[in-house]
Amino acid sequence: MTKSLVQGAFYLTIATMLSKIIGSAFRIPLQNIAGNEVLGIFTLVYPVYMTVLILAVAGIPLAISKLISESRAIGEEENIRHIFITASLLALLFGCISFVGLLSSLDSLVVLLGGEYIRLSIIVISFSLLIAPYMAVYRGYFQGFDIMKATAVSQVIEQIVRVFFILLFAFFLVQQNQPSHIVTAGVMAGSIIGVFASFVYLRIYYTRVGPKPKEEPSQKYNWQAFKLWSKKILVLAIPICIGIITLALINLIDSLTVPTQLRAIGFDEETIPYIYGYYGRGLALVQIGVVFAQSMVIPLIPLITSALVKGEKEHTSSLTEKALSYTHLTSWPISIGLLALTIPINYAFFGDFRENAVIAILHFNALFTAFAIMTTGLLQGMNRSFHAALIVLGCAALKVILNIVFIRHFGLMGVAISTVIVYALMTIFNLVLIKNTITLKMWKRHHFIYGLSAIVMGIVVALPLYWLDLTEWTRGNTFVYLMGMILLGALIYGGMILALKGITSRELKQIPYIGKYISNGG
Template identity: 55%
Template sequence: MSKGFLNGAIIISVATLVSKILGSVFRIPLQNIAGNEVFGIFSLVYPVYMAVLILSVAGIPLAISKLISEARVNGDERQIRDIFVTASILGASFGLISFIVIYVLSEPIAELLGGSYATLSIIVVSATLLVAPYMAVYRGFFQGYDDMNPTAISQVLEQFVRVTMILVIAYVLVAQGYSEEIVAAGVMIGSILGALCSLIYLRWIFLRSTIKPISSEPYKFQTFRTWAKKILALSLPICVGALAMALLNFIDSITVPQQLQAIGYRELAIADLFGIYGRGTALVQIAVVFSSALILPLIPLITGSLAKGEIDQTRSMIEKALKFTHMFSWPAAMGLFALTLPINFGFFGDYEGNPVIAIVHFSALFTSFTVLTTGILQGMNKSKQAAWIVTIGAALKVILNIVLIRNFGLIGVAWSTLIVYVLVSVLNISWMYKGIPFKVWARSHTVFAVSSLIMALVIVAPTFFMDPMNWSRGFALGYVVIMVMVGALVYGVLILALKGLGKEELQSLPVVGKYFRSTVEEQ
């Protein structure tokens, strides 16, 4: 394993973590600035765009980076030029076609999302598809040269510009008294500007670089056909893992409004309710980001290890990935669950939907395992099995949304989310075990679960002796901040006391690991 590979994996992991946190946290001020209706419209429309974007983009950077890397080994400059040009044509074509399809179908899609109030937002955000797929080609090109910096910087730049512009536009439009539909459409412009800034940055780096592909050979249609097949063959399976969460969110956007309409809700009332549901998913994204970022460098290693026939090493990687996900996902889910009341009031200004948000918060545990295990299945070359499992989960999500929402209202979608992520996690782990038997549940997992439960009881206990309904927002936010620190301290002490981690694992932890290393050296 090369030092360059590890450095690249760490750079991408950190950039992904930062950009995802930005992409999750901004939802809180957006709801505060624009209200539940605008937040609900955003939460309804954005998963539709993300699903289409992933289908258009997801696998292209990794596919062309792999092909360019192979061409570099052979020293074939013409192949590198052909791969880059073909990928550029594919990216631009997919983006244009996707935009046209969504634009033409914007009104029917809006009706599926609950009403015409979403039409303008759909049209505006779909314009991002004219930029994003082409931008992804440049990321893949630099990755093919083992240079992860342009991808990392462009990811953070895109998200920073997007989030900043969304909040600025929301503030300006709300201050000027525009309707919810106009405000929701306006904030979607942030996505276009973010992708455009990222593309400009990548293009600028590309033009200044010394690795621009050059060839005197003419580029022909047959060349396009040959490389297009190879790029698509590599990129399409990659979409499966990326689509897991996006697909389930997309299903919510389509089915929840329809079922809320069926039980009597109309137009903006639907957006308002979906905004309440979106409060829970906003923070769940952060919990998932931490778990996925921690294991991201391990996934490509699993593929390489299996290719060399190193089964024991692969088993060790899987068990380590599961262990660290248990370690971070249990406290994240239990902490969010325990602090639902002060989080809801402190961040969003009221106590609406507490039971719904609490269930969604707890589902963070299984959402993390769904993302992790789907990635591991891909690393184990079981993309088809992962695709079938995601399909089964999607079908069940549709059925449960219909049945549970009609019988129990909005809380039904929260229960369906929890049930589906539990099922997908179990099925993924079952297929992983069939491929390579491993220790599914270890003593350390019990330590993490029990420690998280005790931690949750500690941080929620004060609310039994106080009345949160009489708190100010400032007090609620202060309570959350203090209890997060208390919870982290309690959890850390418990897993150390119960020996949930070994010495080597303690030393390998980010940030705090150096303190354990220095302690060992002193001894």
């Protein structure tokens, strides 16, 4: 692998990580500006949009990046122009169909999602579907040429612009004393602006400095070319689509089932979004917790695919084991740390102590969510996208059943419990399938060290809460305390894994750019 490709993958990983953090953390200031009800409506509506968007894009970016890479590798660059045109037409077609389909099903969604308060938000966010799929094609095109920088920058631009306008519109509409459903619709408009800003950047990059194929097609683009390449794109894209839809699909099922079940146990239409806002609090930080796994998936898939195509079974196993090890390394401390510090997090960031138990369970689920996302991506790289898709769909069906049963017995807590069960099962099924595909040692000594170190860290940072009464503190004091505990937790975890040799100096050196400084002690 060339140095430029390694750097490109690193840029994409960092950019994806940064954009995911920005795209998740904004829920904290949004709740503080607009309140729990707006956060609840947003948490109900946004998974609907994300699911429809993923279905509209249908894995097309990853599919065309793979087809373009293959065309370049075998010296058939004359195909690239036809691949790009076909993907653009498919993206525009799916975007328009999804836009019309979402609006035409609006009345049904209003009933399923709990009430009229979601109508305007869905209308507003649906317009993103006319831009986002076409924008995503450019990302796939650049990735096919191993140019990850364009995708990386566009992701960061999209999230910065999106979050800026979300918070700006929220602040302005709250100052105007607008009702919650109007404020949420304004928040959704920020997403449209973010997508458009990303598209403008990618289009300018493509026009000015973007890579062009060395050979142009000998024949003009026609209906036969469209049929040929659309079939190839969709054969690759549809299983990938279902694989990457994991997080959005589970959240969508919650959006569609939780309001109806909460109504069934006595909550009225006005109360549901407010109650669901507490669930949204937990999801905000869980998404930050799984950002490492999400950011690694895109650059990891082509590496594993390439190793398998070349028959490099040992290299495939090595890549898989490293990916799982890094997921252990990052997910254990994040999930245990969030669990241990749920009470100060809830008060410092959101202003009260309501539903601490629900949020704590969701925080712990960051561990299983990260592994579910990572293992689904690994299966895609091993050309087991179809089987990964079946696992996702099966777990999604189970989520529907568990939500119905558990909410009736445990209320909002039932949603959190069902979420943990579903992601844990998804992880187990994925790992079994991976082990049946390649030679894999799933549990190693250093994995145990990561888990043990995280648990010890969690106990230490949670212990002071046994004596402290945070209800007598200000939010500012609680925030300072929280930052101190996070720093202490990081020192304990890092110190333990180094002392127990959970990570070697050689592995430290392999971290791009900064590894040589860490391994040398600064």
